[in-house]
Amino acid sequence: MIANFGYRPHQSILEKIDPRARWIFAFCMLFSIVLFWDLRILSVFFVITLIQFFVSKVTWQETKRAWIFILVLSSIMIFINTIITGVETVGGTIRGGTPLFSLKIPLFETFYVLTVERLWFALTQYLRIISIASLFIILPFTMDPRLYGVTFKGLGFPDKLAYTMDLAFRFIPTIARDFNVTLDAQRARGFEIDKGKMNIFQRIRRMAPLMVPVTMNSILAGEDIANAMDLRCFGLKKRSWIENLHFKTGDFVLIGFSILILVVSLYLRFGLNLGDFWMPGMS
Amino acid sequence: MQTPHSPLPLVVENLTFRYERRELPAIKNISFSIQPGQIILLAGSSGCGKTTLMRCINGLAPTIYKGEMSGKISVFGHDVTQLSLLQLSQHVGTLLQDPERQIVASHVLNEVAFGLENLGVPRLRILQRVDKTLEYLGIDHLKYKETFKLSGGEKQKVALAGVLVMEPKLLLLDEPLASLDPASAAEALKLFKRLAEDGISILLVEHRVEDVLAIEPDLIMFMEDGEITYQGDVKGFLEIADFSKVKLPAEIVAQRAKSIQFPQRTRSFEPDTSSELLRFENVSFQYRQDLPLTLKNINFSIHKGEITAILGHNGAGKTTLVKHALGLLKPTSGTVYLDGKDTRKMTIAEAAHTIGYVFQSPTQMLFAPTVEQELTFGPQNLGFSKEEIQKNVDWAIQTVHLEGEKQTPPLALSFGQQKRVSIASVLSMKSRILMMDEPTAGQDYWNYHSFMSSILDMPGYDAILFITHDLDLAIAYANRVILMANGQIIRDGAPEEVLKDISTLEKAHVLPTSLLSLNLKLLPKTKKFLRAELLANFI
Numbered sequence: 001m002i003a004n005f006g007y008r009p010h011q012s013i014l015e016k017i018d019p020r021a022r023w024i025f026a027f028c029m030l031f032s033i034v035l036f037w038d039l040r041i042l043s044v045f046f047v048i049t050l051i052q053f054f055v056s057k058v059t060w061q062e063t064k065r066a067w068i069f070i071l072v073l074s075s076i077m078i079f080i081n082t083i084i085t086g087v088e089t090v091g092g093t094i095r096g097g098t099p100l101f102s103l104k105i106p107l108f109e110t111f112y113v114l115t116v117e118r119l120w121f122a123l124t125q126y127l128r129i130i131s132i133a134s135l136f137i138i139l140p141f142t143m144d145p146r147l148y149g150v151t152f153k154g155l156g157f158p159d160k161l162a163y164t165m166d167l168a169f170r171f172i173p174t175i176a177r178d179f180n181v182t183l184d185a186q187r188a189r190g191f192e193i194d195k196g197k198m199n200i201f202q203r204i205r206r207m208a209p210l211m212v213p214v215t216m217n218s219i220l221a222g223e224d225i226a227n228a229m230d231l232r233c234f235g236l237k238k239r240s241w242i243e244n245l246h247f248k249t250g251d252f253v254l255i256g257f258s259i260l261i262l263v264v265s266l267y268l269r270f271g272l273n274l275g276d277f278w279m280p281g282m283s
Numbered sequence: 284m285q286t287p288h289s290p291l292p293l294v295v296e297n298l299t300f301r302y303e304r305r306e307l308p309a310i311k312n313i314s315f316s317i318q319p320g321q322i323i324l325l326a327g328s329s330g331c332g333k334t335t336l337m338r339c340i341n342g343l344a345p346t347i348y349k350g351e352m353s354g355k356i357s358v359f360g361h362d363v364t365q366l367s368l369l370q371l372s373q374h375v376g377t378l379l380q381d382p383e384r385q386i387v388a389s390h391v392l393n394e395v396a397f398g399l400e401n402l403g404v405p406r407l408r409i410l411q412r413v414d415k416t417l418e419y420l421g422i423d424h425l426k427y428k429e430t431f432k433l434s435g436g437e438k439q440k441v442a443l444a445g446v447l448v449m450e451p452k453l454l455l456l457d458e459p460l461a462s463l464d465p466a467s468a469a470e471a472l473k474l475f476k477r478l479a480e481d482g483i484s485i486l487l488v489e490h491r492v493e494d495v496l497a498i499e500p501d502l503i504m505f506m507e508d509g510e511i512t513y514q515g516d517v518k519g520f521l522e523i524a525d526f527s528k529v530k531l532p533a534e535i536v537a538q539r540a541k542s543i544q545f546p547q548r549t550r551s552f553e554p555d556t557s558s559e560l561l562r563f564e565n566v567s568f569q570y571r572q573d574l575p576l577t578l579k580n581i582n583f584s585i586h587k588g589e590i591t592a593i594l595g596h597n598g599a600g601k602t603t604l605v606k607h608a609l610g611l612l613k614p615t616s617g618t619v620y621l622d623g624k625d626t627r628k629m630t631i632a633e634a635a636h637t638i639g640y641v642f643q644s645p646t647q648m649l650f651a652p653t654v655e656q657e658l659t660f661g662p663q664n665l666g667f668s669k670e671e672i673q674k675n676v677d678w679a680i681q682t683v684h685l686e687g688e689k690q691t692p693p694l695a696l697s698f699g700q701q702k703r704v705s706i707a708s709v710l711s712m713k714s715r716i717l718m719m720d721e722p723t724a725g726q727d728y729w730n731y732h733s734f735m736s737s738i739l740d741m742p743g744y745d746a747i748l749f750i751t752h753d754l755d756l757a758i759a760y761a762n763r764v765i766l767m768a769n770g771q772i773i774r775d776g777a778p779e780e781v782l783k784d785i786s787t788l789e790k791a792h793v794l795p796t797s798l799l800s801l802n803l804k805l806l807p808k809t810k811k812f813l814r815a816e817l818l819a820n821f822i
Contacts, residue, residue, distance in 0.1 A: 145390075189661040190664030209660065211650075217646050217647065227385075228385035230343065231377050233401040236368060240400050240405060241400060
């Protein structure tokens with residue numbers, strides 16, 4: 001299940017860039033994107049992230065699960081927030097609007113009105129979410145797991161926190177394997193995950209035979225891991241890192257570009273007051 | 284080497300330690316010392332205090348594990364209570380039991396470098412020392428590998444490299460053989476011997492005493508209930524040691540067991556070849572198309588009354604094979620018939636009616652809030668009626684002698700009890716074949732035998748199938764051995780037939796044991812293989 005998530009070299013130009021520069025780029029883009037609700041501006045970001053995605057040479061097959069997860073989750077959220085309720089989501093900008101069709105809601109003597117504005121708003125939300133997702137989804141697939149610690153250290157995080165990133169990537173395959181073993185062990189006892197119709201709570205309850213052993217094993221393993229780290233002096237003094245990173249010209253260019261994007265975005269939003277919700281026909 | 288006047292690597296005097304929340308001390312009045320380059324074997328059953336003693340020496344107790352310590356430990360003349368973990372780590376290195384749980388980095392180079400990074404050693408200096416250590420251990424070829432993908436033996440060497448790179452002069456090894464198959468264990472022991480010859484002092488905690496004897500430890504200490512009950516040379520130990528608690532060479536057990544009567548088995552197993560429960564027909568399997576075959580043309584049947592050991596080294600394909608029996612994996616080609624039905628055409632839940640699979644570690648499957656509910660899980664999934672479930676659960680609890688623990692959370696039980704709950708939770712499904720993966724893994728020697736004996740005496744199933752890399756387990760308990768190597772069955776038959784040929788064993792990377800040689804020697808008199816204690820009657 002989760003084991004399919006991992007890094008392999010793609011020989012792309014992206015992997016030659018210093019990961020610190022890539023994370024700075026991702027964060028600058030993220031902070032810029034969340035400033036705007038204007039579809040025209042968001043399209044620019046969307047194109048940039050799309051270019052990054054294709055340059056990375058990451059395949060659909062690799063990232064399929066991550067995408068499905070994000071699309072399903074965001075669709076549910078957008079459907080509820082925008083199509084059903086979200087009239088006032090962005091400060092009343094789409095209150096009223098042009099009705100597309102209306103539906104009489106029986107009991108409440110009121111009408112549900114789907115407006116063109118709501119649809120455009122939903123589209124805008126999708127664009128934001130997909131842009132942000134494609135920024136971050138490709139990172140674990142294109143970044144050598146050995147470099148997380150030193151990258152975050154380089155971005156100014158403390159040693160202990162930075163090393164936690166390395167540790168996480170070390171144990172993802174272990175936890176995935178434990179999960180599969182437990183799944184097999186419980187299936188051998190007649191357990192079936194998808195058995196008949198269940199609501200979400202029954203479904204969660206049904207996961208207990210899988211989640212309890214996996215969690216317990218992780219906790220037990222945690223004690224050993226902590227001991228092993230203590231015995232090798234982790235966190236007792238400032239550590240050195242054998243992985244080292246060097247900024248090259250291209251990296252500085254990317255960082256410069258990232259900062260430029262953020263500065264321009266901030267200026268547009270707060271200097272010129274641009275970037276509120278927009279749809280064709282609006283001035 | 285040390286001059287006669289330089290302080291000893293380790294001196295322990297009257298050491299007593301009590302954990303903060305316990306009333307009684309975990310270890311009492313321990314005194315011993317290690318000379319440079321000595322190997323001391325510390326043996327004892329689970330819970331005897333071995334781990335606590337190690338924690339006191341390496342500083343985890345009382346720094347991390349709080350408690351009350353009295354007596355004195357000196358490492359190279361320094362009182363350990365006066366040393367910080369940082370200083371202590373320059374002298375003492377510790378290899379924990381499970382290499383999987385002490386490797387913290389995703390790649391070998393990074394793992395070995397970890398300790399030196401934490402000490403703030405400059406990068407280039409670290410890289411040199413890592414290279415030197417990898418070369419010393421003969422694992423330079425693993426340098427850029429992912430740690431997750433290594434074999435058990437390789438993982439342990441990498442974990443050891445991560446400790447040795449910090450250049451300790453005293454090494455604590457906590458049951459280093461527990462997770463290794465016999466061939467890797469023998470190799471690891473040779474390595475420890477070499478470390479000692481190069482001047483490192485070693486305190487080796489291990490209950491596989493017989494295996495360790497191969498490297499001639501300088502001193503043996505035996506611990507019981509937190510106290511050292513024997514301290515002396517190997518010869519003296521072999522004379523007095525309780526062979527039901529530690530594994531001694533078979534010759535010695537057989538000689539010393541002469542006066543002891545063993546209870547008879549309450550249940551006897553007679554193979555009945557007319558009653559077939561499981562059949563593999565030309566089964567081959569590969570995990571992915573671009574990978575080599577894991578199973579190659581497997582053919583065999585399991586009948587009523589058989590206790591079958593599937594024996595082979597780690598990676599021979601044993602687990603893949605038994606997963607097919609239950610339909611957890613389906614053959615790439617060929618067919619598995621369970622009770623006459625193709626496993627492709629049945630669900631795993633249906634297969635569980637015939638075959639119950641107990642996984643190696645109980646913590647991989649126990650989840651319920653009480654033992655009773657844990658046992659109910661299987662039969663409930665299989666759709667048994669309420670009365671039937673109650674009947675089966677009561678019977679299973681009695682069978683494993685846990686009547687008093689019905690309402691106890693399984694995770695609050697001891698490892699041995701958990702193991703029995705995991706067996707009972709499969710027994711409660713009333714499967715006809717009981718299939719077990721390394722049934723004795725993680726148990727000390729006494730539990731190992733009492734556990735196996737009690738399973739063989741249990742009523743309620745028709746056949747047992749277990750997979751193991753432990754040759755002696757197969758000799759002592761199986762009436763049939765299937766020897767596997769490289770995904771193939773290379774021999775199949777009665778243990779005395781399959782195992783008599785040393786060259787076949789070599790082919791399967793199975794190391795002969797003292798129990799095997801003694802059994803082969805006595806076979807004309809015994810007619811079948813027996814465990815060491817029972818051989819006493821034939822000497």
